Amino acid sequence: MVAHDCPSDSLTRPSVENYSMGGRSRSSVKASVNANRKKSKKKGLNANRGGSLPSDPQEKFPQHTKPALEDNGLYLAESRSIAMYLISKYAKDDSLYPKDVNKRVLVDQRLFFDQDLYNRIFNVFRPKFYGEQVDTGSIDKVNEGLETLNRMLDGKQWLAGDKITLADYAVANSLSALEFVPESGIDPTKQPNIKEWLPRVESSHPKYGESLKELREGFKKMEQK
Known part of the structure; x- marks a missing residue:
């Protein structure tokens, strides 16, 4: 942190x-x-x-x-x-990471999914900073992960339960890295459920918006090096 x-x-x-x-x-x-x-x-x-x-x-x-x-x-x-x-x-309450086991395990599962999704995104993102080409297989794996995420959000406002949780913030944050590899052609908002969900997460708390701005500025600085 x-x-x-x-x-x-x-x-x-x-x-x-x-x-x-x-x-x-x-x-x-x-x-x-x-x-x-x-x-x-x-x-x-x-x-x-x-x-x-x-x-x-x-x-x-x-x-x-x-x-x-x-x-x-x-x-x-x-x-x-x-x-x-x-x-x-x-934390002041357990809304982001519930104490109830049946609620928490769903958040945990989504966080494990996020780890896998971010690793896929990283394989697309990393080559840009080393002047390397991204292989199409890596791009396909990210798109497959986005399709899975879209299914997870089908008929839902949030990823794990009826309130925003740590899982929503973690996955949305992972997707933000894709903004800096537009040449990959990967666009999460092509998935309808993700397109509706992302602005919902970003507008959920003003501090989250500030953190995303900081992250985007950090990526820009990395690009300039």
Whole structure:
């Protein structure tokens, strides 16, 4: 979770350290958690922005990825697990990540789906920054994932239940990466249910819109390098 731009009505107390490779994932945590906050005091550092790494980053965070969270001796990597933890422990209610097992398991399943979908999107997105060609097989796999997502939304307002959850924010955030590879021809809004769902998610909370803007600006900077 990115520690800058945190309003006074945010989550409580965890110390968040951001370093190593990242971009989309840290914005995913920020975007989803921003929508359901209590008070917090967070400190953040980002090596890509001139911060210094912890003295023992490999011991604390063997994956060496960001976002990475430290909270009273607990060390977590992976944006989805961080968001699940922060919401479960510090959010004002459980609407984004329900405590009810029957409701939560559906959110979990959608988050596992998001991991697979994002990996497919990454295989299309990554070559652009290395001057490589994207193979058509990777494009086909993303389109297959979008077709699945469209079926998940059939007759529904949200991905997991009758209210917006962490799953909606995570998947919508993954899809935002496709905006920067228009040459791939992949357009999520060609799927009717996704076309209706995306603006619904983006307008669900003002902080989410701010986080998406920050993410898009970050991708633009990456393109310019």
